[in-house]
Amino acid sequence: MRSSYFPVSLGAFRLGPVPTLFDAHPNPARRPDRVVREGIVHLPAFLTMEQQEQVVSTAREYARRTASLPWRMRQRRVKSGTMSAHLMSLGEHWDYERHRYIRGEGSQAVPAIPETFVGIAHAVLRMAGELDESLAPWVAGFRVEAALVNYYPPGSGMGLHQDGYEDSGAPVVSLSIGDSAVFRAGGTIDRNKPWDDIYLESGDALVFGGPARDIFHGIVRLDDNTAPMGCGLRQGRINVTFRQVR
Numbered sequence: 001m002r003s004s005y006f007p008v009s010l011g012a013f014r015l016g017p018v019p020t021l022f023d024a025h026p027n028p029a030r031r032p033d034r035v036v037r038e039g040i041v042h043l044p045a046f047l048t049m050e051q052q053e054q055v056v057s058t059a060r061e062y063a064r065r066t067a068s069l070p071w072r073m074r075q076r077r078v079k080s081g082t083m084s085a086h087l088m089s090l091g092e093h094w095d096y097e098r099h100r101y102i103r104g105e106g107s108q109a110v111p112a113i114p115e116t117f118v119g120i121a122h123a124v125l126r127m128a129g130e131l132d133e134s135l136a137p138w139v140a141g142f143r144v145e146a147a148l149v150n151y152y153p154p155g156s157g158m159g160l161h162q163d164g165y166e167d168s169g170a171p172v173v174s175l176s177i178g179d180s181a182v183f184r185a186g187g188t189i190d191r192n193k194p195w196d197d198i199y200l201e202s203g204d205a206l207v208f209g210g211p212a213r214d215i216f217h218g219i220v221r222l223d224d225n226t227a228p229m230g231c232g233l234r235q236g237r238i239n240v241t242f243r244q245v246r
């Protein structure tokens with residue numbers, strides 16, 4: 001009988017589940033919620049795998065639906081060249097030519113931000129506000145007016161920049177799904193060091209606001225083949241960034 005190999009008394013000395021070939025982290029040391037620096041809060045694994053998959057499939061559906069519109073998912077030309085990430089706007093769209101946020105053009109409206117996304121954004125900021133006093137004043141009145149969906153193909157990134165188009169000083173709330181990435185958070189004056197490099201994995205949330213609202217930041221590395229099974233993306237990374245515009 002099998003039980004003869006596993007005397008009952010052994011149970012008292014068990015140290016935990018036996019790692020198997022299939023455990024990515026045999027001894028998962030949970031990455032703790034962290035105030036990286038005043039105004040910057042990293043919430044690892046904020047989204048469940050089901051939520052990640054839902055965000056990705058919703059983003060896909062919107063990308064299909066808006067494929068012929070100015071705010072469709074596409075690479076944008078900026079001063080320094082063409083961005084390697086693909087961007088799609090929901091809610092409001094930053095019009096690079098007219099240099100202002102628009103809600104549509106003619107009879108075409110920028111699609112509304114899905115309610116599920118809005119709910120997630122509020123939940124993220126609420127949690128971040130509990131950890132960081134500089135974010136707390138923004139929690140109650142936060143209006144999720146613009147959502148930028150960025151798709152990063154393998155090997156892409158985003159240069160250091162400031163999110164400076166919004167009149168509001170409300171925090172920026174962001175979600176990461178798919179391949180892991182290094183988010184570089186610099187200072188508010190220029191792109192120079194010191195930086196905090198934050199490792200964002202699939203399901204993580206990040207908030208920057210308060211004294212860190214105007215930091216230079218960007219994506220300096222994407223790690224191929226790190227997207228977890230079930231997140232909805234086989235390769236590359238999706239970032240959704242929520243902003244209050246005015």
Ligand SMILES: O=C(O)CCC(=O)C(=O)O
Pocket residue numbers: 148150158163174183217218219239241
């Ligand atoms: O991909 C990210 O985590 C950052 C995206 C970003 O900085 C932006 O969309 O302005």
Ligand SMILES: [Fe+2]
Pocket residue numbers: 161162163217
């Ligand atoms: Fe940004």
